[in-house]
Amino acid sequence: MTSLALQIAVKLIRRQSPTPEDAGCQNMIESMLAPLGFVRTAVDSNGITNSIYTRQGELAGMLAFAGHTDVVPTGPIESWEHPPFEAVVKDNILHGRGAQDMKGGIACWLAAVAQLCAEQTPLPSLQLLITSDEEGESTDGTIRMVEYMQAQHTLPDAVIVGEPSCSEKVGDTIRRGRRGVVQATLTFNGKQGHSAYPQDADNAIHAAAPCLAKIAEIHWGDASDGFPATSCQITNFNAGTGASNVIPGTAQAFLDIRYNPNNSFEEIQTRIKQACDGCDVDYEFDHVATAFSTPDGLFLDIVCASIERITDIRTNRDTGGGTSDGRFLAAAGVPVAELGLTNSTIHQVNECVATHELDTLTAIYTDIITHFEVS
Ligand SMILES: [Zn+2]
Incomplete structure (x- = not known):
């Protein structure tokens, strides 16, 4: 049976959105989230599509998920084993540009939220921050949403950035800061x-x-x-x-x-x-x-405990890798944890992800949302 996360990932990958294109991905996300009680605020800037989707919760606190719908260019299409925007699933592998970075991660978060809302689980307030300007200049993307939220006093209490943080298995690495x-x-x-x-x-x-x-x-x-x-x-x-x-x-x-x-x-x-x-x-x-670091404390403990409950992995709280949009949120004082799929094929020809990874990440995100608390 095809999981909801896989179905959503396939739909997102089929929208061709090399940076800074969004190709209707954020409209598609809105059509999924509106029936669940989310309200979309467009914070477009200089032709870049940015959306803040917010759902008022039954519990205290506001947990955000940040991600991007743009992808890096495909490189030579003829070098791909499966066409990069067809989202072919073969032998339990999903192939396509954005499978790991990071339409797959967005799909997992959406599937987790859809499931929880369907079960009428009491939830904290939730925000989804999606830009189409992460892989490019990053000058009109997440930073503009952060400015907007600062002005509106709607910054979240913590944010999961869905970048592919893991190396061997989903859950083995979160990033809590970057140089x-x-x-x-x-x-x-x-x-x-x-x-x-x-x-x-x-x-x-x-x-x-x-x-x-x-x-x-x-x-x-x-x-x-x-x-x-x-x-x-x-x-x-x-x-x-x-x-x-x-x-x-x-x-x-x-x-x-x-x-x-x-x-x-x-x-x-x-x-x-x-x-x-x-x-x-x-x-x-x-x-x-700008360098950033989220200190050890309640939020990182919640994230790591969820990972351990679902995967039995004691996650590595890492600070490696290049830059990410987490820096804009961290600069505004929001605790940041980057947690997504594995990153073995990101930005490469033949980007792909094992479908069981989508299931694992969806389960982890679900667990984090249901255990989220603010101090
Ligand atoms: Zn990315």
Whole structure:
């Protein structure tokens, strides 16, 4: 028998929604949720489709689920074993773009909620936050919904982000934080000249080298709270004209910094500038992603207990991986746990998921919703 989660996942995958397209997915979700008492608020922004679906509950507290209906591009269609938007189910595997990331996860949450409402189980208030701008720029997606909820004072008490967090089995990993990302371009200014006449020039490489050595030596602090230590890598260095007898007038270094929540964007800028003290440098800093961390406590305990009840797995509270939309909610002070399907084929040709994973995740989500409480 085909589970409700599988049926919904198939319908969502068949809507072709490469980022930032939604392709009617959020209308489809509304048609499912409206009969269950959910009200949809559209928070569209610059052509991006964003929806907040809210259902007032019988119990205290507001639990949100956040996700995205956009998917990454398919890559060469002819390389797919099954067409990426046909959602073929074969040998208990669902094939298609978005199966793991993350139409499958959305389908599990919808199936859990539909089941609970059908059984008339008393529930906390529920929110579903869905964007079509997660895989792209993420400038008009979840962040706009968070701004809206802040203005309306409707932020949830906690949020499950349905990104595929698991590696081997559903439930083996949740993400409770992510490192932040800062990128910097440092342009060292000197004066170009002939290498036979160094007194008339100012070598930008000679200025840059000791500064970069100091930057590489910065001790940012130790690993802590489940996070690795902050790392600053000099990933590019460009200088010189190609001629052997020209002293370069400029030199440019590119830094990629992955930081844990013990450091901040401001501190990173200050310490890099200190390392270059006395040199003529132009700085460009880009705060690509803010670090966040949900501390151990009631919410993470509820999530982990549900996982253990359903799967017998003691889950790993991880902080790895790239960036996610969880950061926007965490920045607003909402406890965040990312919990979804396995991620073995995400963003790949032949993305797929085992159908039993959908059943397991639906059961976990159901258990979390029924055990949710606020302190
Ligand atoms: Zn995703």
